[in-house]
Amino acid sequence: MDKFLLRGIEEEGSAAIASYREKGGYAALEKALSMKPEEIIEEVKRSGLRGRGGAGFPTGMKWDFASRDPKFPKYLICNADEGEPGTFKDRPILEKNPHLLIEGMIISGHALKAEYGYIYLRGEYPGAKVVLEQAIEEAYKEGLLGDDILGKGIKFHLSVHQGAGAYICGEETALIDSIEGRRGQPRIKPPFPVNVGAWGMPTIVNNVETLSNLPLIVSIGGEKYAGIGNPECPGPKIYSVSCCVKKPGVYELPMGTTLREIIYTHAGGIRDDRPLKAVIPGGISTPVLTPDQIDCKMDFVNLPKVGSMLGSGAVMVFDDTVCLVRVCWRALRFFEHESCGKCVPCREGTGWLRNILERIENGFGRKGDIELLQDVAHSMAGKTFCPLGDGAANVVLSFIRQFHDEFEHHIEKKECMA
Amino acid sequence: MLDREKVREIVRKYPERRGALLPALHLAQKEYGWLSPEAMKEVSRALNLPEATVKGVATFYAMYRRVPAGRHLIQICTNVACMIFGAERLVDLLKERYGLEPGGTSEDGRFSLMIMECIGACDRAPAMLVNEDYHPDLNEERIMTILEGYK
Amino acid sequence: MIELTIDGKLIQAEKGSTILQIAKANNIKIPHLCWDRRLKPYGGCRLCLVEVEGQRKLLAACSTPAENGMVIKTDTPVLRKARKTVLELLLVHHPLDCPICDKAGECDLQDLAYQYGPSEGRFYAERKHDPEATSPLIERNPNRCILCGRCVRVCWEHQGVGAINLIGRGFNTKISPAFEETLDCEFCGQCVDACPVGALGTKPYKYRARAWFLESTDTICPYCSVGCTLTLDLREGKILRVRGMDGVGVNEGDLCGKGRFGFDFIYSEGRLTKPLLRKNGEFQEVDWEEALYYIAERLRDIKETHGPEKIGAIGSARTTLEDDIMLARFFREVLGSDNIDSSARLGYAWALKGMEDTLGIKSNPVSLNSPIGKEVVLVLESDITSTHPIFGLKFLEAMHEGTEVIVVDPRKTKLARRGNRWLRNRPGTITPFLYGITHLAMKEGVHLKKDITAEGLDELEDGLREYTPGKVSELTGIDEDLFREVALRFINAESRLLTLTLGAAENQKGLETIHAAANLLMLLGEGPEALQIPSDYSNTYGAWLAGLRPLSGGKDLYGMLYTPGSLKALYVMGEDPLVTMPDAGTIEENLKDLELLIVQDIRLSETGKLAHVVLPASSWAEKEGSFINSQGIRQMLPKVVSTTGDSIADWKIFRNIARVMGHDLGTVEFSQLKEEAGKIVPEEGTRKWRFIPPEWEGLARTTEEYPILMVTGNIMQHSGSLSVMSKSLSHVLSDAFVQISPEDAGRFRIGDGEFIEITSPKGTVYIKARVSDEIPEGMLFVPLHFAHARVNLLTEVSRDGKALLTPVRIGPRKGNGGSPAG
Secondary structure: OOOOOOOOOOOOOOEEEEEEEHOOOOHHHHHHHHOOOOHHOHHHHHHHOOOOOOOOOOOOHHHHHHOOOOOOOEEEEEEEOOOOOOOOOHHHHHHOHHHHHHHHHHHHHHHHOOEEEEEEOOOOOOOHHHHHHHOOOOHOOOOOOOOHHHOOOOEEEEEEEOOOOOHHHOOHHHHHHHHHOOOOOOOOOOOOOOOOOHHHHHHEEEEEHHHHHHHHHHOOOOOHHHOOOOOOOOEEEEEEEEEEEEOOEEEEEEOOOOOOHHHHHHHHHHHEOOOOEEEEOOOOOOEEHHHHOOEEEOOOOOOOHHHOOOOOOEEEEEEOOOOOOHHHHHHHHEEEEEEOOHHHHHHHHHHHHHHHHHHOOOOOOOHHHHHHHHHHHHHHOOOOOOHHHHHHHHHHHHHHHHHHHHHHHHHHOOOOOO | OOHHHHHHHHHHHOOOHHHHHHHHHHHHHHHHOOOOHHHHHHHHHHHHHHHHHHHHHHHOOOOOOOOOOOOEEEEOOOHHHHHHOHHHHHHHHHHHHHHHOOOOOOOOOOEEEEOOOOOOOOHOOEEEEEOOOEEEOOOOHHHHHHOOOOO | OOEEEEEEEEEEEOOOOOOOOHHHHHHOOOOOOOOOOOOOOOOOOOOOOEEOOOOOOOOOOOOOEEEOOEEEOOOOOHHHHHHHHHHHHHHHHHHOOOHHHHOOOOOOOHHHHHHHHHOOOOOOOOOOOHHHHHHHEEEEOOOOOOOHHHHHHHHHHOOOOOEEEEEEEEOHHHEEOOOOOOOOOOOOOOOHHHHOOOOOHHHHHOOOOHHOEEEEEEEEEEOEEEOEEEEEEOOOOOOEEEOOOOOOOOOOOOOOOOHHHHHHHHHHHOOOOOOOOOOOOOOEEEEHHHHHHHHHHHHHHHHHHHHHHHHHEEEEOOOOHHHHHHHHHHHHHHHOOEEEEEEHHHHHHHHHHHHHHOOOOOOOOOOOOOOOOOEEEEEEEEOHHHHHHHHHHHHHHHHHHOOEEEEEOOOOOOOHHHOOOEEEEOOOHHHHHHHHHHHHHOOOHHHOOOOOOOOHHHHHHHHHHOOOOHHHHOOOOOOOOHHHHHHHHHHOOOOOOOOOOOOOOOOOOHHHHHHHHHHHHHHHOOOOOHHHOOEEEHHHHHHOOOOOOOOOOOOHHHHHOOOOOOEEEEEOOOOHHHHOOOOHHHHHHHHHHOOEEEEEEEOOOOOHHOOOOEEEEEOOOOOOOOOOOOOOEEEEOOOOOOOOOOOOOHHHHHHHHHHHHHOOOOOOOHHHHHHHOOOOOOOOOOOOOEOOOOOOOOOOOOOOOOOOOEEEOOOOOOOOOHHHHHHHHHHHHHOOOEEOOOOHHHOEEEEEOOOEEEEEEEEEEEEEEEEEOOOOOOOEEEOOOOHHHHHHHHHOOOOOOOOOOOEEEEEEEOOOOOOOOO
């Protein structure tokens, strides 16, 4: 498959508008501006595009809800707060192909009749901020942003809103709170942001990769787009592969490529050709898989069948030298650090999970600790305010389920199997 | 002093003044090097928000600093991928070489160190930010060479 | 309506309610810690999780809208286990110091832990040990905090203050003021009532009593005219604290600092315990018999020698309706004098007159919820959140629900800070501001579309011709475009409200302001309900209705206090004219000329110090009675504590003097009086509308000699001259001050906290300066509560009810040291 999202990013100066135009950039925008907003939404529905941020919600449906809301102004927010450990799929777009995102946002803004857009960029990407602001300035200069885009009487303004180090702001309602200048704590849903979002107005929050698919959908049409990859959740997908593979990096492949193909064909297999021990398929909060499960197709439909999730498509590969208790502990340290503190089970539970894992990892594990971990995790899963607590619980539950022996060994022998 | 004109410019990007709070804190941090009480009070006055509101927001986000920083801020990732590739050893190394504790500043005021959660460089782990510069593919030798470039 | 099943019970409910609201309404108990009726649902404590059939996840009852056909279970093994774990996790860190915690016995966490049983003790961790933080009235114990955030949200969302916040993130979150400093806020104490555990408490109550020994009684607040219900908690006959009870009273549980902390004025050391009689120039304590016979004899003498028209009475805005009735009856029936008035004359009476002149009504009670649901509300040079705090909250609440609250005020009041828009006008220019809007409305032809039959429309139009937006901008100092925008917003709104106060302590608005406001509203086709003017104090309105005013040609307050030689004897009940009324110098001269000055009060007031005889009255909570609040609602007050010393209820004092003078007023028991008071109803008016042509006399006369305008009024922590008796409220603020702008402070070289000399044509006083950006250049704001400051030596009285700002000159105090008074 030809690359679309990551096309030409290896070239020097790929972020410049001239370079983007050379690759045919902003042609889709011209086409889109001649279309009616409803027509674009129709194409998006036809394309079958599903949100690339993790939840996989059908984009067309989300847009439909937002555009049906009679309130104006509407806001379009690009979620560029990828912070899930293992995830770095949006970074190349932000740093090397920013105009693809900008084009996607202008098209989306037109489709949704949203006149104001923000890119919520994680604070940890200061380089991307410079690139994006430069690109936005170029777009304003060329009349692609402003009160009268390309003379078509369409208005769209865009700016970058820099986060400051809070994973929770990847959750869309926390992100909205953060844009409004608040502590990024998730809000109660309903109402959903498509009706009551930023400043109380209908707000569409889409991931970087999702919005970057818009130019493709508009240029080839929804129907053709739907033919890419798994028809149930089609399109190109960026997989970010890391840890124990020979060639870690980002791979743009059709949605539904198997985990095996990603690891062994594209990422070059396991480093030093060691045995594969475990794979986290979609970022740290998705349940871990064992080597016998890697023929699974990496998409929103097939991963749940093996008890995991696509998440952000961040594949973390562990060979036999990696201690999974330690990985689990580090993951929980992350969740504890990132818990916003709003709800009791997550605020207190993540700390306890980390605490117990830490003593197991340090050789002070006690009999019954595995059951205690499971009990705490169960009292979080499905009971916390937002999915952060679920994620933390699922990591623990899946690691114990899949690698029970390794935990037991740690507790009994006070040492690591790896 | 916080550049009031710049704050006004930021405020214009948002339908409500409060939207400018995160950017204004970034601005104040640049100006003061950290978010001192004085800096936060400045922001509170500039945006007509209670001081407690400003403080509550400033302390929610990990990248706002509540202690003065050294000349250069090292933000090193120790999350899973970086951990597997030895990030913790690098943290120990910084302690050995510069007496740097996580969250602390070297005695000569040259470096401050923050442990970061994932900085999205898992394919080139371990990685760090020094000020706003991104440095991937670290090992014991490389990190020292890089840091020696920051005086 | 929807129908759903909770715990097997079929329930009908309003659409749009949450599961928790419906459960509460049907007496089904679902536990919760972070929910508060006044606040947006938060969903943090996760105790209110319930099972809903067909839902994979447990749902939080507080934040899940109920839907038709839902089948809900609120108590199952799964839920019990989840709740128990939450409690277990909270109790790992919560200090189990219940034996020394004032909250024990009424603590939600304690009750829930008891209900859900002991935890398994699986987690051990060091408990938090942050130091306690104390402030004048509120104590924080951060270790007991469970981070439910109710205090933070009530302070910001509900009160619009934001003095505290969640600081930090996740497990390390703490609740504190911005910089861990001492709390510096309104001290409303709403956070204390909101706290479900013992993390917040009131200092005066600390270690005073176990909750289970307290006896509770409800009564009505003695301070402002909102008439909040206070729940008094007593131990051994002494009031130890005051709380607001969710949903109870016109305030529905909200309280301000005066209501919550100000009750202790009744325990003030300055309370009078015996009658005082001046003998050879000195006060001597005497018994009631001697005092009453003295009074009876002197009054009889003066009446016989000079006639009843030489005897007058000034009543109180805080005594009960029943007290007021007896004062009026004593004067009219026993002495035959109609010279009766109260402080309402200086403020609220002009509001009533203004409304009668225009709208043809003789009374216009406010409605506390009036701001809610309006499209635009204009707040006119009035610090409602300070003078009538709980009414003020309604403006914030309305704003949260979409009302545009526009504040026009030279002072940066709380509503100015929190409202949608704030227009800073020059002091005393609300009247031309209103003229300007009316002028624009006429230009827009709004009135032509309405069938207005009121008189005076042409004269109004003529008179307003000069008040163009440009002219109004020049007079008020408000940007012309901004003025025009706001004016049109108000004119074109679907629904609207004007609100202002006209208190006895205020000098920047007057009768002409009321006329201007009513003119505008009538022109827009709005009735009296669009004009919300609350009465001053707890019974200002009641005093008016009870007849504490001349009814048949008697002398009013101006005639009695400001007209030399008009009286030989004056009876003052529960009022301190020398402190609270303007031009105190003139009042003092006239009082000194009296042959007989009787002052009946709960303490020895400044006026009392000039009296020939002083009578000790029982105070609020020491006697039965009723107040009529600004909504026109008569509310009963029980006798809660025993009287102080030999003091007796004001009404009984009149009954007794009458008896000594040989008159039986026919009232022996309180029940008779209560019945009589119940018959009082406000007068109706003709309801005929009439426009009053502009009568504003131009900008206040600053001169080269007196270049600054002094505005007087009430502040948040105090109310008239009563609150200064409260030890608690005085902890927050006990010294007089004058607010001055940073510009003027610089110009006149006055430092914050330094004494400043203020001189008007009437005299000179010295007060501590508070430099504040709440005040614009060219203006001073001085609260009138503090007797020692004698601010009213500077002010003038306006006999025609017009606004009368005081031009003054200021400078640093010459000489050094001390705090000279006048």
